[in-house]
Amino acid sequence: MIDFELSKSCKSIRDMTHQAAEHMMRPISRETDENEHDKPWEFINAMWEVSRGTTMVGGTDADDKADAKAAGPKEPSERILRMCVTVEELCWGDVGLYLSIPNSGLGGAAVGAAGTPEQRRRFLARFSEGKPKWGAMAITEPSCGSDSAAIQTTAVRDGDQWVLNGTKIFCTSGLMAAEKSEGFVVVWATLDRSAGRAAIRAFVVDAGTPGMFVTKVEDKLGIRASDTATLVFEDCRVPLDNLLGSAEVKKTGKGFKGAMATFDATRPIVAASGVGVARAALEFVKDTMKERGIEIRYGAPLHKLTALERDVIDLEGEVDAARLLVWRAAWMLDNGIHNNLEASMCKAKAGLVVTHVTQKAVEILGPLGYSRELLAEKWMRDAKITDIYEGTQQINQLIIARRILGYSSEELR
Amino acid sequence: MVNFKPTEDQELLRETMKSFAREVIRPGAREADEQNAIPSELPAKGWELGLVQNSIPEEHGGFGSGRSAIRASLKIEELAYGDLAMALHLLTPRLFTIPLIVAGTDQQKAAWLPMFAGDSPVVGTAAFTEPAWDFDPQELSTTATPDGGNYVLAGRKCLVPLANQAKAILVYASAPDGLAAFIVEPGAAGLSISEREKNMGVKALDTFGVELAGVRVPASARLGGEGADVQPLIDAGRVANASMAVGVAHAAFDYACEYAKERQAFGVPIGQKQAIAFMLADMATEIDSTRLLAWQAAWCIDQGQPATREACLASRYATKASLEVADDALQVLGGHGYIRDHPVELYLRNARGIATFDAMAIV
Numbered sequence: 001m002i003d004f005e006l007s008k009s010c011k012s013i014r015d016m017t018h019q020a021a022e023h024m025m026r027p028i029s030r031e032t033d034e035n036e037h038d039k040p041w042e043f044i045n046a047m048w049e050v051s052r053g054t055t056m057v058g059g060t061d062a063d064d065k066a067d068a069k070a071a072g073p074k075e076p077s078e079r080i081l082r083m084c085v086t087v088e089e090l091c092w093g094d095v096g097l098y099l100s101i102p103n104s105g106l107g108g109a110a111v112g113a114a115g116t117p118e119q120r121r122r123f124l125a126r127f128s129e130g131k132p133k134w135g136a137m138a139i140t141e142p143s144c145g146s147d148s149a150a151i152q153t154t155a156v157r158d159g160d161q162w163v164l165n166g167t168k169i170f171c172t173s174g175l176m177a178a179e180k181s182e183g184f185v186v187v188w189a190t191l192d193r194s195a196g197r198a199a200i201r202a203f204v205v206d207a208g209t210p211g212m213f214v215t216k217v218e219d220k221l222g223i224r225a226s227d228t229a230t231l232v233f234e235d236c237r238v239p240l241d242n243l244l245g246s247a248e249v250k251k252t253g254k255g256f257k258g259a260m261a262t263f264d265a266t267r268p269i270v271a272a273s274g275v276g277v278a279r280a281a282l283e284f285v286k287d288t289m290k291e292r293g294i295e296i297r298y299g300a301p302l303h304k305l306t307a308l309e310r311d312v313i314d315l316e317g318e319v320d321a322a323r324l325l326v327w328r329a330a331w332m333l334d335n336g337i338h339n340n341l342e343a344s345m346c347k348a349k350a351g352l353v354v355t356h357v358t359q360k361a362v363e364i365l366g367p368l369g370y371s372r373e374l375l376a377e378k379w380m381r382d383a384k385i386t387d388i389y390e391g392t393q394q395i396n397q398l399i400i401a402r403r404i405l406g407y408s409s410e411e412l413r
Numbered sequence: 414m415v416n417f418k419p420t421e422d423q424e425l426l427r428e429t430m431k432s433f434a435r436e437v438i439r440p441g442a443r444e445a446d447e448q449n450a451i452p453s454e455l456p457a458k459g460w461e462l463g464l465v466q467n468s469i470p471e472e473h474g475g476f477g478s479g480r481s482a483i484r485a486s487l488k489i490e491e492l493a494y495g496d497l498a499m500a501l502h503l504l505t506p507r508l509f510t511i512p513l514i515v516a517g518t519d520q521q522k523a524a525w526l527p528m529f530a531g532d533s534p535v536v537g538t539a540a541f542t543e544p545a546w547d548f549d550p551q552e553l554s555t556t557a558t559p560d561g562g563n564y565v566l567a568g569r570k571c572l573v574p575l576a577n578q579a580k581a582i583l584v585y586a587s588a589p590d591g592l593a594a595f596i597v598e599p600g601a602a603g604l605s606i607s608e609r610e611k612n613m614g615v616k617a618l619d620t621f622g623v624e625l626a627g628v629r630v631p632a633s634a635r636l637g638g639e640g641a642d643v644q645p646l647i648d649a650g651r652v653a654n655a656s657m658a659v660g661v662a663h664a665a666f667d668y669a670c671e672y673a674k675e676r677q678a679f680g681v682p683i684g685q686k687q688a689i690a691f692m693l694a695d696m697a698t699e700i701d702s703t704r705l706l707a708w709q710a711a712w713c714i715d716q717g718q719p720a721t722r723e724a725c726l727a728s729r730y731a732t733k734a735s736l737e738v739a740d741d742a743l744q745v746l747g748g749h750g751y752i753r754d755h756p757v758e759l760y761l762r763n764a765r766g767i768a769t770f771d772a773m774a775i776v
Contacts, residue, residue: 002483078414331417
């Protein structure tokens with residue numbers, strides 16, 4: 001039955017998360033933006049204490065099972081939806097800080113999607129014990145981004161080890177995962193450059209593994225509280241069973257597809273982060289208007305609405321639409337329904353919406369919007385990444401188009 | 414708990430509407446538009462769908478499944494996919510029956526609903542929109558002035574579907590205590606119905622202007638009695654509008670997709686060109702966005718929650734999205750889109766109407 005009411009547990013975790021966003025993130029939002037490469041350790045440690053081992057910000061295998069047990073056999077899972085709801089709140093607080101919260105992150109998502117149960121236990125258990133840790137995912141290379149089948153980093157078998165060589169860029173939390181904690185990086189590499197996407201595999205490289213180096217931490221437009229690293233692999237050796245899934249290279253390219261399936265789970269979450277930023281900006285605009293006694297007259301006809309009210313109503317429609325698309329994609333995944341199309345739709349939409357909404361917010365707020373005394377300009381800078389990472393707008397359009405037209409990746413390139 | 418799956422009953426209903434829209438409505442759409450008339454057999458065939466009788470309570474002779482905005486939203490979208498003018502024709506009696514079911518007094522229900530629960534089509538309608546560029550749904554210029562035990566209605570209405578054959582017209586007007594609606598019977602002194610209107614789109618739908626020159630109705634004709642709040646009906650009209658928009662946009666999108674897969678240029682179907690494919694991808698996303706906003710608002714109505722904000726967001730979004738989608742669909746066809754051999758120009762004209770329609774249908 002069509003229902004837009006969040007479950008009680010979803011609501012309560014949302015409300016709790018909102019408190020954290022309001023009281024732990026917003027107060028340090030500006031200073032972490034201004035001091036790009038200083039890590040907010042007090043915040044990091046506090047978040048580690050409250051969130052480790054939970055699905056608040058990133059899922060683990062243990063949570064899945066606890067969820068399934070608690071929910072009983074007939075209740076559908078709400079894991080991805082709950083993550084989307086909490087991520088929206090956290091990113092309402094600050095998206096850069098959200099990205100810097102210690103957890104298994106995208107690397108964990110890849111292990112969850114492509115790893116065996118044994119691998120999930122081995123790699124993910126660490127995220128509920130000891131000191132703060134980060135997981136990261138390394139796909140992008142200097143010469144390939146969205147076209148991940150063109151990966152140049154190689155993995156060559158040598159006895160009971162894989163030897164990795166190559167350079168990865170734009171690795172979110174790469175510094176924290178590779179050097180500053182006992183986390184790991186999931187590295188995508190090819191077993192055979194001539195075999196294209198069929199030979200692409202993901203390898204887990206533990207922090208501190210010899211041969212893995214952080215050579216650069218990027219200076220960025222936004223999300224400055226989060227580090228974006230360049231990782232170089234020089235004869236970096238990992239155990240054989242650190243390869244996620246099967247090493248056999250088949251023409252079907254199943255390994256690559258498995259890895260790509262990670263995106264069906266992560267795109268709704270990234271989209272939710274965009275919805276959070278968009279909502280922050282829109283709420284700020286509305287609150288500012290309210291201080292001057294301006295309330296939005298929703299039912300009024302066009303000729304009576306001010307241009308400002310029209311803008312706000314349109315932006316609100318955009319934000320609600322993006323959120324509903326996110327919830328749908330998450331709900332599908334939670335219920336075991338293939339959501340490749342819907343995951344790309346919500347990501348494409350949310351990326352556009354958050355970019356547009358935050359830019360309009362800066363415009364509407366005039367000098368207040370442009371000033372670094374307030375957060376609107378920061379939200380606009382933070383927003384843009386949503387339209388780029390985890391698949392650019394255009395890559396998602398491509399995926400949507402292939403799905404709706406029934407074209408293969410050969411037919412629609 | 415969040416859920417995006419219609420119930421099995423709703424799915425069944427949706428399938429029924431879908432096949433009716435494709436098999437009965439769609440084949441006659443072009444001819445109906447050219448002739449400014451619906452096919453003569455449509456009302457009888459459409460009546461069998463139970464669009465009107467379903468929601469009427471059993472005690473008043475209906476099937477008693479009650480009013481559900483979500484169910485209506487699903488139905489309206491599917492019918493509008495077939496053809497907007499014919500869908501509106503079939504849905505018109507609901508403009509009278511749904512307000513009665515939702516807000517009518519017991520006497521009003523007993524007096525009027527049984528007539529609409531029979532085996533053959535009966536028409537009722539509503540007069541809401543006014544022929545002015547500064548029409549304001551919240552402050553209608555049509556007035557209802559109390560006079561003894563009566564109200565005197567004065568003003569002008571337009572876009573009143575099937576007014577010429579309606580057994581009753583629900584006239585919306587400004588009463589001293591706010592927005593109100595009144596049941597007016599045909600032949601009432603002071604009531605006159607204009608010549609059939611000529612509109613840009615939905616040409617097959619008979620719409621009329623209605624003039625109320627001091628029409629006197631008893632106080633008992635006021636929907637829901639003194640002080641009844643009719644805002645929820647306006648919200649329900651906006652949700653219907655959004656759902657119609659989804660149907661029209663979806664029809665345009667499907668046609669453009671099929672065309673893009675067949676039409677060859679530079680040795681490949683144009684759908685294999687990103688310039689076209691990305692346009693279609695955006696159209697699909699906008700259609701889904703609009704549908705979900707409509708569902709959200711419909712759900713609020715069914716929950717008994719205030720839905721003015723959600724209905725407004727959905728309707729406004731639908732206005733823009735459906736026009737853009739229809740316009741893009743036409744662009745995908747290029748010159749062929751401009752030719753009346755293809756239905757896309759019809760979808761574009763119909764989509765443009767979404768911005769103008771207010772309470773032309775109701776969920």
